[in-house]
Amino acid sequence: MEATEVPDEWEQVKSEWDKTNQLAYLAVEQAAKVGQMLINLKGDTKPGKFQEEVKRAALFEYRTAANLMALAKNKDLLEREKPESQREALKLIREANPKPKKKTASVSAPKASTVPDENETVLRLDQTEFKLILECLQTEAVPVELKDNFKKALDIIRRAKK
Structure with a gap:
């Protein structure tokens, strides 16, 4: 089979799409950077007060802050996999770090x-x-x-x- 030549317009589309993917990953990297900043702030915050501080700053919901910190904590995985969105990155993190199955709460008779x-x-x-x-x-x-x-x-x- 001989290789078919792709017209210049299609090469331009491909080039622009590649840039889009690069920018998407840069957004994930930036989100991880914000997550690292939050981790640092959390370390400087009194125990039990971090959620209040996130809420007081009114930047985003605490769940978003937790997701950003998860991105920062898993930066090696993200650099290796190059996800194209935060959603994809969080899915990769969940798959790489599955939570143990929750045990049902049961209170047995005391010993x-x-x-x-x-x-x-x-x-x-x-x-x-x-x-x-x-x-x-x-x-x-x-x-x-x-x-x-x-x-x-x-x-x-x-x-x-x-």
């Missing part, structure tokens, strides 16, 4: 060593309550009114685990 004394009661949590408490702990944003109760709960849990 003999963790049986509460007569002054304590065992709280049974349903899935929704468990997720809400877990979310609160993961964001390090415990309402001030509950701080003492959370500390007491943590002390009880630590004693039970010993």
Whole structure:
């Protein structure tokens, strides 16, 4: 088979399309740069206050900030794969770092060593309550009114685990 010659106009279209793809990847790189800046700011922010700061700055939703930081944390993968959009980049990151399957929340009967004394009661949590408490702990944003109760709960849990 002999190679067919492509007219100049089509070469120009191809050239412009290549530039578009290069610019798209540059946008992903820039987003990762912003993500690194957010990571640095988060390190300088008091624990549990970062989400508030993102909201106060009113730049974007916290979810966007989390996505930008994910791009920054996976820069090697992005440089290797050269995704053409943030969406594609985030998909690559999810595929490269699959989350472990979530275990269902279940509270089993206490062990003999963790049986509460007569002054304590065992709280049974349903899935929704468990997720809400877990979310609160993961964001390090415990309402001030509950701080003492959370500390007491943590002390009880630590004693039970010993």
